[in-house]
Amino acid sequence: MASAADHASFLPPVLTFLSAAVIGVPIFRLLGQSAVLGYLVAGVVIGPSGLSLITEAETARSVSELGVVLLLFIVGLELELSRLISMRRDILGLGTLQLALCAVALGGLAMLGGLSMAAATVVGIALALSATAVALQLLEERRDLGAPYGQRAFAILLFQDLSVVAILALLPLLASTGTTSGGNWLGEALQATGSAVAAVVAAVLVGRYGLNPFFRMLAASGAREVMTAAALLVVLGTALIMEHVGLSMAMGAFLAGLLLAESNFRHQLEADIEPFRGMLLGLFFMSVGMSIDLALVREHWLALSAATVSAILLKTAIVVGLFRLFGSPWIDALRGAAVLAPAGEFAFVLLPVGGELGIVDGNAGRLAIALAALTMLIGPLAAKGLDALLATRRTSALEPAYDVIESAEARVLVIGFGRFGQILNQVLLAQGVSVTVIDKDVEQIRSAARFGFRVYYGDGTRLDVLRAAGGARAELVCICIDDPEETLKIIDLVHAEFPSARTYVRVYDRVQAIEAMNRDVDYLMRETVESALAFGRATLEALGVPAAEAAGVADDVRKRDVARLVLQQAGDPLDRADPVRSLVRIKPEPLITPVRSSRALTAETQDIIAKERPAPPEPARTDGAAADKARAEAVRADEIRPEPVADDA
Numbered sequence: 001m002a003s004a005a006d007h008a009s010f011l012p013p014v015l016t017f018l019s020a021a022v023i024g025v026p027i028f029r030l031l032g033q034s035a036v037l038g039y040l041v042a043g044v045v046i047g048p049s050g051l052s053l054i055t056e057a058e059t060a061r062s063v064s065e066l067g068v069v070l071l072l073f074i075v076g077l078e079l080e081l082s083r084l085i086s087m088r089r090d091i092l093g094l095g096t097l098q099l100a101l102c103a104v105a106l107g108g109l110a111m112l113g114g115l116s117m118a119a120a121t122v123v124g125i126a127l128a129l130s131a132t133a134v135a136l137q138l139l140e141e142r143r144d145l146g147a148p149y150g151q152r153a154f155a156i157l158l159f160q161d162l163s164v165v166a167i168l169a170l171l172p173l174l175a176s177t178g179t180t181s182g183g184n185w186l187g188e189a190l191q192a193t194g195s196a197v198a199a200v201v202a203a204v205l206v207g208r209y210g211l212n213p214f215f216r217m218l219a220a221s222g223a224r225e226v227m228t229a230a231a232l233l234v235v236l237g238t239a240l241i242m243e244h245v246g247l248s249m250a251m252g253a254f255l256a257g258l259l260l261a262e263s264n265f266r267h268q269l270e271a272d273i274e275p276f277r278g279m280l281l282g283l284f285f286m287s288v289g290m291s292i293d294l295a296l297v298r299e300h301w302l303a304l305s306a307a308t309v310s311a312i313l314l315k316t317a318i319v320v321g322l323f324r325l326f327g328s329p330w331i332d333a334l335r336g337a338a339v340l341a342p343a344g345e346f347a348f349v350l351l352p353v354g355g356e357l358g359i360v361d362g363n364a365g366r367l368a369i370a371l372a373a374l375t376m377l378i379g380p381l382a383a384k385g386l387d388a389l390l391a392t393r394r395t396s397a398l399e400p401a402y403d404v405i406e407s408a409e410a411r412v413l414v415i416g417f418g419r420f421g422q423i424l425n426q427v428l429l430a431q432g433v434s435v436t437v438i439d440k441d442v443e444q445i446r447s448a449a450r451f452g453f454r455v456y457y458g459d460g461t462r463l464d465v466l467r468a469a470g471g472a473r474a475e476l477v478c479i480c481i482d483d484p485e486e487t488l489k490i491i492d493l494v495h496a497e498f499p500s501a502r503t504y505v506r507v508y509d510r511v512q513a514i515e516a517m518n519r520d521v522d523y524l525m526r527e528t529v530e531s532a533l534a535f536g537r538a539t540l541e542a543l544g545v546p547a548a549e550a551a552g553v554a555d556d557v558r559k560r561d562v563a564r565l566v567l568q569q570a571g572d573p574l575d576r577a578d579p580v581r582s583l584v585r586i587k588p589e590p591l592i593t594p595v596r597s598s599r600a601l602t603a604e605t606q607d608i609i610a611k612e613r614p615a616p617p618e619p620a621r622t623d624g625a626a627a628d629k630a631r632a633e634a635v636r637a638d639e640i641r642p643e644p645v646a647d648d649a
Contacts, residue, residue: 013054016046016053016054017046017054017283017286020042020043020045020046020286021038021039021042021279021282021286023042024038024039024041024042024045025038025039025042025282026038028041033380033381033384035137035141035282036134036137036138036285036380037377037380037381037384039282039285039286039289040285040286040288040289040376040377040380041289041377042286042289043285043286043287043288043289043290043291043292044289044290044292044294044377045289046286046290047289047290047291047292048290048293049290049292049293049294049295050294054290066236066276066280067133067277067278067279067280067281067282067283067284068132068133068249068250068281068284068345069235069236069239069249069250069252069253070235070253070273070276070277070280070281071132071133071136071137071250071277071281072132072136072161072250072251072253072254072257073235073253073254073256073257073273073277074257074270074273074274074277075136075145075154075254075257076253076254076255076256076257076258076259076260076261077257077258077260077261077269077270084258087151087154087155089326090151090152090155090156090326091155091156091158091159091162092159093326094152094155094156094159094322094323094326095155095156095158095159095160095162095163096159097322098128098156098159098318098319098322098340099125099128099129099156099159099160099163101318101322102124102127102128102314102315102318102319103121103124103125103128104124105124105314105318106123106124106127106128106311106314106315107120107121107123107124107125108120108124109124109307109310109311109314110123110124113307115360115364118174118359119354119359119360119361119364121174122171122174122350122351122354122359122360123351123354123360123364123368125167125350126343126344126346126347126350126351126354126368126372127311127315127343127347127368127371127372127375128315129160129343129344129346129347129350130156130157130160130315130339130340130341130342130343130344131342131343131344131345131376131379132157132160132161132250132344132345133281133284133285133345134285134339134342134376134379134380135153135154135157135339135340135342136154136157137281138338138339138380138383139153139154139339142335142387143459143462144335147332148328148332149323149328149332149333149335149336150336152323152326152328152332152336153336153339153340156319156340157340158254160344160346161250161251161254162251164246164251164346167346167350171350171353171354171357171359172357174354174357174359195245195246196242196245196246198245199241199242199244199245200242200255203238203241203242203252203255203256203259204255204259207255207256207259207260208259211234211259211260214230215227215230218230227269227272228272231269231272231273232272232273232276234256234260235253235256235257235273236253238252238253238255238256239252239253239256240252242255284345288345288348288373288376289373289377291348291369291373292370292373292374292377293366293370296366296367296370297370297374300367300370303367304367304370304371304374307371308371308374308375308378309378311341311343311371311375312341312342312375312378312379312382315337315340315341316334316337316338316341317337319333319336319337319340319341320333320334320336320337321333323336323337331390334386334390335383335386335387335390338379338382338383338386339379339383341375341379341382341383342375342376342378342379342380343371343372343375343376344372347368347369347372348369348372351365351368351369351372352365352369410434410435410436410470410474411433411434411435411474411475411476412428412433412434412435412436412474412475412476412477412478413435413436413437413438413466413469413470413471413474413476413477413478413501414428414435414436414437414438414478414480415437415438415439415460415477415478415479415480415481415490416439416460416479416480416481416482416506417437417439417441417444417455417480418439418441418444418480418481418482420480420506420527421437421439421478421480424478424480425437436456436469436470436474437455437456438455438456438457438458438459438460438465438469439455439456439457439458440457440458440459440460456469460479460481460486460490461486461489461490461493463493463497466490466493466494466497466498467497471494471497471498471501472497472498472500472501474498474501475501475502476501476502476503476504477490477494477498477501477502477503477504478504478505478506479491479503479504479505479506480506481506482508484507484508484512484515487505487506487507487512487516488512488515488516488519491503491505491516491519491521492519495519495520502522502523503521503522503523504521504522504523504524505521505523505524505525506524506525506527507524507525507526507527508526508527509526509527510526510565510568513526513565514565514568514569517565517566517569518569529558529561533554533557533558534554536553536554536557537550537551537553537554538550540553540554
């Protein structure tokens with residue numbers, strides 16, 4: 001049995017890490033620097049080259065890599081599969097070009113420094129890879145992971161993780177003579193690739209069909225801690241399997257998150273994982289700082305300084321050029337290149353493996369590892385300096401930063417200046433109503449100048465921006481943005497923080513309308529309802545129907561549609577975690593019983609109609625106040641049957 005002294009021996013390192021984080025990070029944040037830099041410097045101070053409070057940097061890094069694993073899991077949770085598919089051009093095209101060009105350029109510099117071609121290749125690839133943890137942390141701090149340049153940067157990082165298997169398979173080939181073991185290398189590479197593909201397919205199948213039932217069973221037990229344990233089990237288990245077949249643990253965790261992105265338990269899992277992710281990621285950054293050999297840096301300070309600056313500038317120049325080639329504006333290209341400039345975590349894997357295989361000699365390997373660590377230390381500083389420079393330029397170019405709002409006394413706060421918001425503002429300003437408009441699309445802000453409107457650059461999903469925009473004093477908050485999730489988030493923020501403000505909301509379809517009704521908004525309009533009704537009324541008039549009768553028909557359809565919407569809200573609740581299933585359940589149905597059945601002109605059409613014709617619908621179950629409300633609306637709309645309906649309106 002372990003003694004009390006054995007247990008106590010674990011406490012000093014833990015307390016040292018916690019103290020370094022608590023002291024170092026706030027200091028750098030007060031100085032306006034990134035938290036990443038605070039962790040890195042704290043690691044240098046407590047590591048073997050500093051105060052030697054922690055002497056085993058490798059052990060700390062092996063544990064702290066779990067922080068990167070959990071970070072990628074949360075990123076996967078927030079990324080829909082459809083968006084990942086839409087990024088395939090950036091992942092395969094931009095990712096391949098970035099890795100290849102940076103590896104060739106940096107390898108060329110290494111050869112100029114006296115390394116052999118094989119050693120220069122390993123060093124070039126190791127430095128061409130970017131620091132996933134640093135880049136994602138910087139993007140999170142900027143709140144730009146969802147921005148176009150953030151998505152492109154993430155696509156490159158994802159491709160780099162996918163390429164690790166091929167890179168690790170390449171190293172034995174570089175170590176061989178190229179004649180005696182080529183066939184054996186090819187067989188091993190094919191076997192490793194097959195194992196990786198099989199593991200990914202197995203993970204996809206288990207995640208698709210097994211995880212939701214698994215979490216539902218655990219949730220039924222009511223034990224919160226079991227759900228947390230299950231979340232960690234899924235993440236770490238998938239990461240371990242992927243590492244076993246040659247992929248990175250981070251790639252496995254990302255895959256697990258992606259598989260759970262549409263799960264009913266997505267938000268619960270994110271909340272359970274977040275505390276572990278933050279602490280372990282900080283430990284990872286400190287372990288990188290601990291790996292910097294200050295004695296080696298002092299001995300070769302001039303060469304390492306020049307190499308660090310050259311590597312960062314070279315990677316930045318290449319990535320800027322590629323971003324521009326793929327359509328990014330200059331500012332986005334610079335910001336994306338800045339977060340990708342530091343060398344990556346895999347440099348601490350590839351370079352030691354290259355040393356074990358005899359490709360990179362000991363002294364060159366140590367210098368390359370020190371160079372990689374220095375780029376991770378200097379990179380966040382360069383990114384922060386670039387942010388400050390761009391912020392100054394943006395302000396001077398009449399492109400204000402978030403939160404810079406001159407007047408917050410308007411009666412109406414409008415969020416979104418797209419095609420819907422523009423017409424709304426025309427009406428309000430024609431009546432002389434004071435309006436504050438915010439939008440996070442720079443192009444919309446530029447176009448507002450032609451209207452004579454003052455539109456502020458702000459993100460409506462941020463509480464601090466809403467406060468600065470006068471949300472607490474506004475009589476009405478009009479939400480006119482396209483993104484359904486962001487719309488619902490803004491509704492929740494306004495109701496929680498500004499209860500006196502009324503919420504008027506533009507929604508896209510019936511599913512989002514019911515979501516907004518469940519949040520008790522004061523007024524909502526589906527995007528195409530009124531325009532479609534007006535179009536239908538004009539069509540009837542063109543067919544000879546009197547204007548008054550056509551208006552009555554349109555009004556009748558409007559009432560019936562509203563009644564059905566209320567009945568749908570009061571009936572079977574929507575599956576908010578899976579809107580696709582909700583859309584399948586809410587199918588288009590006629591508001592008025594057709595006078596005759598549909599008939600097919602061909603046998604193929606008849607087969608389609610037969611497959612699509614549903615069984616008679618069951619009455620919607622309503623009870624309590626919701627049922628009374630639904631019945632009242634139904635009476636006003638003349639005997640409406642509670643049939644489900646969905647349309648683009």
